[in-house]
Amino acid sequence: xxxxxxxxxxxxxxxxxxxxxxVTYGELARVTSRRGESLxxxxxxxxxxxxxxxxxxSRGIATDAKVRFLGKPLxxxxxxxxxxxxxxxxxxxxxxxxxxxxxxIDIGGPSVNPARRVVPDRMVRTGxxxxxxxxxxxxxxxxxxxxxxxxxxxxxLARIALQAEVDVIVLGGMGLKYDDYLFxxxxxxxxxxxxxxxLYVHTAADPTVECLLVPDICLAVAEQFALENKRxxxxxxxxxxxxxxxxxxxxxxxxxxSNRGYxxxxxxxxxxxxxxxxxxxxxxxxxxxxxxxxxxxxVTHPVxxxxxxxxxxxxxxxxxxxxxxxxxxxxxxxxxxxxxxxHRIVMDSMIQLYAQFKEVQExxxxxxxxxxxxxxxxxxGRRFEGEMMDLSxxxxxxxxxxxxxxxxxxxxxxxxxxxxxxVIQKFWPKHxxx
Numbered sequence: 001x002x003x004x005x006x007x008x009x010x011x012x013x014x015x016x017x018x019x020x021x022x023v024t025y026g027e028l029a030r031v032t033s034r035r036g037e038s039l040x041x042x043x044x045x046x047x048x049x050x051x052x053x054x055x056x057x058s059r060g061i062a063t064d065a066k067v068r069f070l071g072k073p074l075x076x077x078x079x080x081x082x083x084x085x086x087x088x089x090x091x092x093x094x095x096x097x098x099x100x101x102x103x104x105i106d107i108g109g110p111s112v113n114p115a116r117r118v119v120p121d122r123m124v125r126t127g128x129x130x131x132x133x134x135x136x137x138x139x140x141x142x143x144x145x146x147x148x149x150x151x152x153x154x155x156x157l158a159r160i161a162l163q164a165e166v167d168v169i170v171l172g173g174m175g176l177k178y179d180d181y182l183f184x185x186x187x188x189x190x191x192x193x194x195x196x197x198x199l200y201v202h203t204a205a206d207p208t209v210e211c212l213l214v215p216d217i218c219l220a221v222a223e224q225f226a227l228e229n230k231r232x233x234x235x236x237x238x239x240x241x242x243x244x245x246x247x248x249x250x251x252x253x254x255x256x257x258s259n260r261g262y263x264x265x266x267x268x269x270x271x272x273x274x275x276x277x278x279x280x281x282x283x284x285x286x287x288x289x290x291x292x293x294x295x296x297x298x299v300t301h302p303v304x305x306x307x308x309x310x311x312x313x314x315x316x317x318x319x320x321x322x323x324x325x326x327x328x329x330x331x332x333x334x335x336x337x338x339x340x341x342x343h344r345i346v347m348d349s350m351i352q353l354y355a356q357f358k359e360v361q362e363x364x365x366x367x368x369x370x371x372x373x374x375x376x377x378x379x380x381g382r383r384f385e386g387e388m389m390d391l392s393x394x395x396x397x398x399x400x401x402x403x404x405x406x407x408x409x410x411x412x413x414x415x416x417x418x419x420x421x422x423v424i425q426k427f428w429p430k431h432x433x434x
Contacts, residue, residue, distance in 0.1 A: 003068070006064065014053060014208065014252070016051070018049075021048060024042065025045055026041065027070065028073060030068045031054055031067050034060065035060035039055045052067070073106050073108065076091040076104070079102045082100065082198040084195050086185055086200075086201060088201065088202065089210030089213050090209075090210050103224075105224060106220070107213070108216040108220070111272070111276050111278070119334070120331050121334050123137070124141075124165065124233065125397060127396065128159065128160070129388045130388065131160075132397045133397065134351065135328060135329035138331040141329070142277040142290075142312055143288070143315060143329065144289075146326075147293055148317075149295075151318065154183065154291070156317065156322075161188060166287070167196065168225045169233050170198055170222045170234045171188075171201075171235045171236075173237055174211045174242050175202060176201055176203050176237070200221075202214050208245050209245075212242065212245050226283055231284050236289075238292065239303065240293045241293075260301070267309070267310070275310075292304050314328060321390065324354060324389070343401060346404040357377045357384070360378055361381070379410075405429055409428060
């Protein structure tokens with residue numbers, strides 16, 4: 001039996017308030033006014049007062065509008081027919097395809113019981129050397145890409161979607177420009193990856209509440225695919241827009257703000273989504289890779305700062321490259337001993353040599369005289385940046401490791417690298433030259 005109320009007591013922004021009882025948090029309602037109908041979601045309960053966020057906005061809604069509570073949370077369809085489709089942030093088809101109504105599932109449920117998880121131990125190959133070699137992405141890991149404005153984080157996500165060795169891609173966009181949505185859709189379509197992908201995209205022109213729904217819808221669908229024994233990669237961009245939507249609604253609700261106006265439960269809101277990453281004991285997995293833009297390139301901004309305490313490392317995107325020093329995958333040790341026996345040696349040696357190259361760059365900038373060793377490091381650093389760090393490089397892990405050996409052999413004598421003799425004898429290219 002639906003509960004229907006005929007009086008709205010308060011309208012602030014896109015939030016309306018009615019006096020009601022027996023209503024649950026997150027419950028859906030249908031608001032009927034002279035302008036038509038719109039779904040709304042309960043976002044706050046306070047001593048008989050029920051606050052609802054109207055999906056289509058409150059413009060045109062009068063105090064005599066009718067509010068009918070539906071007795072259930074927001075649900076989205078789950079079926080194999082989702083693959084290849086794109087939807088709005090509330091699950092409405094964006095691609096003019098048919099509306100799907102099969103297998104409706106709730107969104108925003110609890111994270112998986114730890115007893116049903118297994119320790120992550122499988123690599124997700126991306127074809128990007130700065131990830132595969134130096135900060136390996138692991139199944140069921142949760143990692144953000146920290147980026148400042150203007151960096152190519154969406155093209156990077158698109159490349160990962162095309163090349164990641166997974167079964168299903170679930171892409172969620174929050175506050176995207178419409179051109180960015182078209183870029184993702186067309187790129188995936190042109191390279192044949194759209195058939196294993198489903199897109200939930202909130203554009204900057206869509207209602208704010210839909211921005212908040214995107215991560216929950218993506219993760220609910222991903223979890224269902226994982227339960228069907230699929231390896232699922234969830235890509236979310238941009239979590240800072242998600243946090244800004246939280247801030248906008250908390251200000252509307254007159255909640256006491258925390259750091260820089262963000263709500264006091266920002267950490268919990270982010271953790272609730274990130275903790276959906278899981279590797280099921282007897283099924284598939286959900287891996288989460290997100291973009292978190294840093295306003296003013298400030299890593300102490302509340303969104304990246306809170307994110308860093310939740311996730312298992314981060315990728316730093318700077319000057320169009322994944323920076324090797326700021327980036328970290330805390331789970332890489334779980335897998336890089338199983339890929340190839342020289343993986344860790346190449347990883348450690350190349351980063352150590354690159355750190356020395358950065359020091360030589362500082363000497364060069366200050367006008368110091370360079371030694372022969374310094375010149376070797378300069379040659380090495382330039383090759384490393386051009387052939388390893390450049391985001392256009394696309395190599396399988398084994399070929400990337402072989403390339404690492406070739407770069408080191410081209411720039412140094414084998415004894416200059418500090419690599420153990422036994423490893424040198426097995427992997428060092430025969431044309432040893434400085």
